[in-house]
Amino acid sequence: MLVLEHVSWSTPDGKEVLKDISLTVNDRRLLALTGPNGGGKTTLARLIAGIEKPTEGRILMDGEDITELDVTQRARRGIGYAFQQPVRFKGMTVRQLVETAAGETLEETSLCDILSSVGLCARDYLERDVNATLSGGEMKRIEIATVLARHARISVFDEPEAGIDLWSFAGLIKTFNTIRQETTGSLVIVSHQERLLRIADEIVLLADGQIKGMGSAGEMLTQLLSTGAATVACCKEEAVCHE
Amino acid sequence: MNETTKKLLKIVSDWTGEFTGAYNIREDGGCAGRRSSEHILIESKKDKPGLDIRILPGTKGETVSIPACVTHGDVDDLVYNDFFVGENADVLIVAGCGVHTENGEPARHNGIHRFFLAEGSRVKYEEKHIGTGNGAGLRSIDPVTEVFLGKNAFMEMDTSQIGGVDKTVRETSATLDAGARLVIRERLLTEKEQTAETKFKVDLNGEDSGVDIVSRSVARGKSRQNYISSIVGNAPCTGHSECDAIIDGEAFVDASPQLCAHHNDAALIHEAAIGKIAGEQILKLRTLGLTEQEAEEKIIKGFLS
Numbered sequence: 001m002l003v004l005e006h007v008s009w010s011t012p013d014g015k016e017v018l019k020d021i022s023l024t025v026n027d028r029r030l031l032a033l034t035g036p037n038g039g040g041k042t043t044l045a046r047l048i049a050g051i052e053k054p055t056e057g058r059i060l061m062d063g064e065d066i067t068e069l070d071v072t073q074r075a076r077r078g079i080g081y082a083f084q085q086p087v088r089f090k091g092m093t094v095r096q097l098v099e100t101a102a103g104e105t106l107e108e109t110s111l112c113d114i115l116s117s118v119g120l121c122a123r124d125y126l127e128r129d130v131n132a133t134l135s136g137g138e139m140k141r142i143e144i145a146t147v148l149a150r151h152a153r154i155s156v157f158d159e160p161e162a163g164i165d166l167w168s169f170a171g172l173i174k175t176f177n178t179i180r181q182e183t184t185g186s187l188v189i190v191s192h193q194e195r196l197l198r199i200a201d202e203i204v205l206l207a208d209g210q211i212k213g214m215g216s217a218g219e220m221l222t223q224l225l226s227t228g229a230a231t232v233a234c235c236k237e238e239a240v241c242h243e
Numbered sequence: 244m245n246e247t248t249k250k251l252l253k254i255v256s257d258w259t260g261e262f263t264g265a266y267n268i269r270e271d272g273g274c275a276g277r278r279s280s281e282h283i284l285i286e287s288k289k290d291k292p293g294l295d296i297r298i299l300p301g302t303k304g305e306t307v308s309i310p311a312c313v314t315h316g317d318v319d320d321l322v323y324n325d326f327f328v329g330e331n332a333d334v335l336i337v338a339g340c341g342v343h344t345e346n347g348e349p350a351r352h353n354g355i356h357r358f359f360l361a362e363g364s365r366v367k368y369e370e371k372h373i374g375t376g377n378g379a380g381l382r383s384i385d386p387v388t389e390v391f392l393g394k395n396a397f398m399e400m401d402t403s404q405i406g407g408v409d410k411t412v413r414e415t416s417a418t419l420d421a422g423a424r425l426v427i428r429e430r431l432l433t434e435k436e437q438t439a440e441t442k443f444k445v446d447l448n449g450e451d452s453g454v455d456i457v458s459r460s461v462a463r464g465k466s467r468q469n470y471i472s473s474i475v476g477n478a479p480c481t482g483h484s485e486c487d488a489i490i491d492g493e494a495f496v497d498a499s500p501q502l503c504a505h506h507n508d509a510a511l512i513h514e515a516a517i518g519k520i521a522g523e524q525i526l527k528l529r530t531l532g533l534t535e536q537e538a539e540e541k542i543i544k545g546f547l548s
Contacts (some may be wrong), residue, residue: 049530075532087527090487092545101531
């Protein structure tokens with residue numbers, strides 16, 4: 001379970017980016033953070049991962065105050081974080097990256113399961129370098145795979161749809177549906193996409209660094225779609241997703 | 244052979260107590276063991292130190308190992324090894340050199356290797372260099388590699404210096420006939436006040452010849468590296484060179500790639516990148532549970548793998 005209590009964050013030069021954020025994500029629940037660009041979504045995700053530390057407030061994981069723990073310590077406690085812009089490594093293979101994420105050498109069947117859950121064939125990808133030869137969409141899927149491999153207590157995905165092409169998007173929705181059903185931990189997804197927001201249990205609307213609305217996916221989507229705050233999936237995309 | 248040689252052999256040529264195939268073990272300028280095979284003949288040169296290694300035409304799947312070890316200080320070992328690879332042969336050549344000194348005196352190995360590949364032959368050449376031992380004695384390895392690729396010949400050169408060498412000057416030159424291909428993978432690690440110079444000169448003389456050079460290096464401490472490559476396209480050909488370096492501490496890396504298109508249909512490319520480890524790479528690995536130091540080691544290990 002993840003709890004944020006009155007969390008605020010300001011830039012080093014004093015600009016207030018997040019103001020008094022309080023929220024709870026219980027086990028087996030998926031919380032979606034949405035809202036306009038610059039509203040503080042990514043900052044909040046980075047605060048949960050420990051990349052930034054709150055200037056005020058507390059972050060608790062399963063009752064433990066982890067506010068002062070750094071990125072490594074939080075990762076070891078069980079927080080997983082998927083970057084919006086995946087990082088490339090020259091000389092590191094997909095296998096090595098996924099095994100680093102898992103913290104152990106994995107059997108081929110486990111590696112295959114992890115990669116196939118993000119729509120990649122292990123045979124084609126395991127020995128490839130995580131470098132510029134992979135497309136943005138492939139990198140994004142591998143990034144998600146590194147979080148899945150960790151079996152984290154709290155998994156944070158920062159705009160998993162960003163950079164994913166239309167065909168991959170259908171698979172992405174399927175992947176998150178599966179994660180949603182199988183996880184025993186808490187999930188936080190930063191997203192603008194209606195179809196991703198639909199599978200959330202709760203949606204938080206973040207704008208100007210503050211929570212402007214919070215509620216069940218059904219309630220919030222009605223509100224969001226009427227104000228145009230979430231990207232409405234186009235007809236073409238719907239057709240792809242239903243194939 | 245002595246115990247130091249045994250230790251060095253394990254590092255530079257994956258020696259497990261014996262070699263499969265033909266071999267010659269050079270220890271402090273002498274011969275510590277040799278075996279020719281039915282298809283690979285190893286003989287001492289008559290006029291200077293070194294070997295003539297003749298690989299008969301059509302030899303397939305065999306290995307020849309020629310490691311050289313300097314096991315104490317005050318040794319300056321110079322050797323000339325020539326490989327004559329027959330038509331349509333396909334073999335693995337494992338060189339590798341270890342220099343060890345404990346007594347404060349310098350230890351140096353200078354291996355001059357020439358490869359003459361006949362038409363249609365293929366060679367994978369593995370070369371690993373390391374320096375070991377304590378004390379201030381300078382450990383240096385100065386390999387010279389000259390490659391002559393006949394029509395449609397192919398050579399892959401996998402060369403690395405994995406630590407402990409205080410000073411190295413590595414010179415590689417190649418001449419390619421029609422349809423020949425050369426692939427070079429170099430990895431270099433320098434630390435403390437070590438220096439490394441690496442020079443490549445490739446002449447693409449034949450139609451449809453090609454070269455691909457990728458050099459990756461890590462310079463730490465106060466070490467200095469200098470990379471120079473020159474690809475000359477004298478025919479319709481393809482050439483690619485890539486020099487990537489990670490710098491850390493007060494290390495310097497100079498890179499001077501040169502491409503010379505001396506034919507209208509020569510297609511030559513160079514890429515170079517020098518810089519510190521990207522902060523985002525360290526951050527990503529920290530989100531996977533590694534400390535900053537563990538992340539750096541992982542990135543460098545992968546980069547040099």
